[in-house]
Each structure stands twice: as structure tokens, then as C-alpha cells.
Amino acid sequence: MPNIVVVGTQWGDEGKGKVVDVLSRHCDAVIRFQGGNNAGHTLVVDGIKSIFHLIPSGILRPSCRCVIGPGVVVDPEVLLGEIDKLIEAGRPPEPGQLLVSSQAHVILPYHCDLDRLRERALGGQGIGTTKRGIGPCYEDKVARRGIRLGDLMHRSALQARLQVVLPEKNRMLTEWYGAPAYDLDELVDRMVSFGERLAPYLGDAIELVHGVLERGGSVLFEGAQGTFLDVDHGTYPYVTSSSTVAGGACAGAGVGPTDIDEVIGIVKAYTTRVGAGPFPTEVQGESGERLRRVGQEFGATTGRPRRCGWFDVPLIRRAARLNGLTRLAMTKLDVLSGLPKIPVCVRYERDPTDGSPIPVYTEFEGWSQDITQCTSFEQLPPACVAYIKELQELVGVSIELISVGPGREQTLLRGSFFTT
Numbered sequence: 001m002p003n004i005v006v007v008g009t010q011w012g013d014e015g016k017g018k019v020v021d022v023l024s025r026h027c028d029a030v031i032r033f034q035g036g037n038n039a040g041h042t043l044v045v046d047g048i049k050s051i052f053h054l055i056p057s058g059i060l061r062p063s064c065r066c067v068i069g070p071g072v073v074v075d076p077e078v079l080l081g082e083i084d085k086l087i088e089a090g091r092p093p094e095p096g097q098l099l100v101s102s103q104a105h106v107i108l109p110y111h112c113d114l115d116r117l118r119e120r121a122l123g124g125q126g127i128g129t130t131k132r133g134i135g136p137c138y139e140d141k142v143a144r145r146g147i148r149l150g151d152l153m154h155r156s157a158l159q160a161r162l163q164v165v166l167p168e169k170n171r172m173l174t175e176w177y178g179a180p181a182y183d184l185d186e187l188v189d190r191m192v193s194f195g196e197r198l199a200p201y202l203g204d205a206i207e208l209v210h211g212v213l214e215r216g217g218s219v220l221f222e223g224a225q226g227t228f229l230d231v232d233h234g235t236y237p238y239v240t241s242s243s244t245v246a247g248g249a250c251a252g253a254g255v256g257p258t259d260i261d262e263v264i265g266i267v268k269a270y271t272t273r274v275g276a277g278p279f280p281t282e283v284q285g286e287s288g289e290r291l292r293r294v295g296q297e298f299g300a301t302t303g304r305p306r307r308c309g310w311f312d313v314p315l316i317r318r319a320a321r322l323n324g325l326t327r328l329a330m331t332k333l334d335v336l337s338g339l340p341k342i343p344v345c346v347r348y349e350r351d352p353t354d355g356s357p358i359p360v361y362t363e364f365e366g367w368s369q370d371i372t373q374c375t376s377f378e379q380l381p382p383a384c385v386a387y388i389k390e391l392q393e394l395v396g397v398s399i400e401l402i403s404v405g406p407g408r409e410q411t412l413l414r415g416s417f418f419t420t
């Protein structure tokens, strides 16, 4: 299989985890390149549900090496919790199977505090973050006052770094927000103990990934969140703090654009968003409730109800450009079964008063059949096939994988690409 970047084309929660799990059967390595435990990937294998926030979705394939890349921000306690969960489930990750870049930045407890306290102080004007410390950690990385996982291996160097960084954090916490300060020695002890447990998994992700590439193996670059949460290209300021577009894979995983052969965009058959920010095709009332209920649209990380709406063609066309999409994988098509008509936004008009986008909808015929047991594209009802074909025509990118349920087996493939 070629080297593939997998990205979300909407606002996250498109079902990337399941698609990565399916594709990872054909891959030698899967590497996460950005984000942190703000992501939540739900996998259902043999009827058993697993949720991962940091560990790449290839972890349930023993032959696939899973890498947390340099561009990821890592809360060590969360990562250790996920490793422990795998051990409890009888699937302990061997150090050779899971490699965590020692260049990845550490989410420290004060990052989580600042994220939560800032959001609280903003009241209704907040971003609606996951409060996992993602933004404050990336801020420190760019400001060159971050701590990297490799730093947790060396007590005296870590102590010296935190001695410089911590006073400013403590001042912010205590004076601005009235929150308690951190004790330097306690924080160092805690971080060093995390470092000791993580040591067998830490290493040079660049060596591993390039080793696989040089041997002719295939690497899957696993994106988190979605295109319109990208810090540059998303609905700023209602975005996350990393580059979620395919270009981010190069910087975050340490490869060049010429190492990448394909970019697969994951798109839900409708649209959802968690947190605040623009969402032109959002639907309120019974229709929105139905999508939320049937699609079980509640955050895998925070449990928050997701905002729901219809498929937005102009949005996905833009995602196709921003990511250089070569193919699309459509998820949760089964959620639309039973709707007599399915509205799709085909273009926007501009509100004359404030210029905001007003979606213009076309209604597609629905289908009443349950499609969750379909095992091939040909078995889908004609109206369902028409929905897929029309959307790929409107977006201009072919839809080659269709997911009709959470299970691995509920995945329909078109074309030869995914099986070669």
C-alpha cells in the first residue's frame, strides 16, 4: 500500500479511528502527527469497544508499529493510562510496537489548569476547548519554554528547565486566577516518575518512520481533529492549536511532501461539531436531535453532545483543496437510513446585512432499508448509491470507502486501492 495521510474533512469526529484501523491492516506503521488527548478514537473490534486518545488507532493490529510523532502533545499520565488499559485487556504493547517520540512536548498539569481557568473566565465567550491543556502546551512549545518527553529522563536538567518556566506559570495561576501554585520539587518528582515508566517506549520517531520508508514499507499518517479546526485554515479563533491539514503531517511526523503518495479525507455523511464556532448547516429541533440520537453524537473525549447538521458540499470542496485529497472515505451513512428526504447544502448565499453564509439546500431521496448488514457497495439501496455518487460528483473527489456501522466488518470498499 502507498504512504497515506488520513485527515478529517469537517470539524473532527468523522470516524478517522475506524478507517485508520481498517487501513492499518495493510500498513507497517501508523504515526500520529499532531494534537493530543483532545482527540478520541473509538474502535469496535469483535464487538468490543475501545477508546484511545493518544495511542494511534493501529494499535489493535499486532503487526503494525504505532508511533506518536514529534508534533503531538502528550499528557504522560493519559498515555500511561492507555498503556495500562491495553495491558489489562491482555494486549500489552511491546516497546517495539509502540514508539513515542522523545521530541513530543509534554502537557504539564499547569497547562490543563490554564486551559480550564481561561475557558471559565471567558464564560459564554470561550472556545469550548476540551480542557486537556492542548492550547497552553502548544503556546509554550512555540514560545520555546516547553518541556519535551526526552527531558523527563534527566532529573537535573528537567529541574533546571522548570526552575525557569514555573515561576511565570505560578504567578499566572495564583495572581490572575486565584488558583494554587505548583511546588517545583513535587512537580519534578511526578514528571520523573512518569518518565521512568515511559522510558521503554521513548525513542527517535524519525529513525523508525524513515527506516520503514527506506525498506519500501508503507506508513499511514493519522491526523486528529478536522480540517476546519486547523489553526491556520479553520474557523479561527474557534479552532484547535495545531495544523490538522495534510500538510501538518510533514512537519509533525518529520517527512517531506515527496514521501506521501495519497491523502484520504474522512467525511461523515452529515456534519457535526463540538464546541463553539460557525456551523452554517447546523440544524436545530427534531432533525438535529434525530441525527444526535441515531448517530450517538456525544464526544468520545468529553461526552459533550455534538451539534449536528447536514452535509456541506462547499466545505468539503474547500477541504479537498486544503489537503490535496485524492480519495474520500464516508462514514456513518447508516445514520441517514429512514429519512424520507436528505437535505444537502450545495452552495451558499451571502446574508446582505452581515455577509454571513446562508446555505442553499438540494433535497436527495432517502432510503428506508437498514444498510448496516450490507457487505458490498452493490447491496446498498439505489437511493443510497445515488446519494454517494451525487456527493462525489459535487465535491469532485471519489468516495472509495463507505462505513455503514462501527464494526471493522461494516466497511464497504470501492476500487482496488484499499486492497492492494
Ligand code: IMP
Pocket (backbone or CB within 6 Å): 011, 012, 013, 038, 039, 040, 127, 128, 129, 130, 131, 132, 133, 134, 135, 224, 225, 229, 238, 239, 240, 241, 274, 275, 276
Ligand atoms: P482544544 O483542541 O481542546 O483546544 O479545543 C479547541 C476546539 O477544538 C474546541 O471546539 C474543541 O471542541 C475542538 N476539538 C478538539 N479536539 C477535537 C476532536 O478530536 N474532535 C472534535 N472537536 C475537537
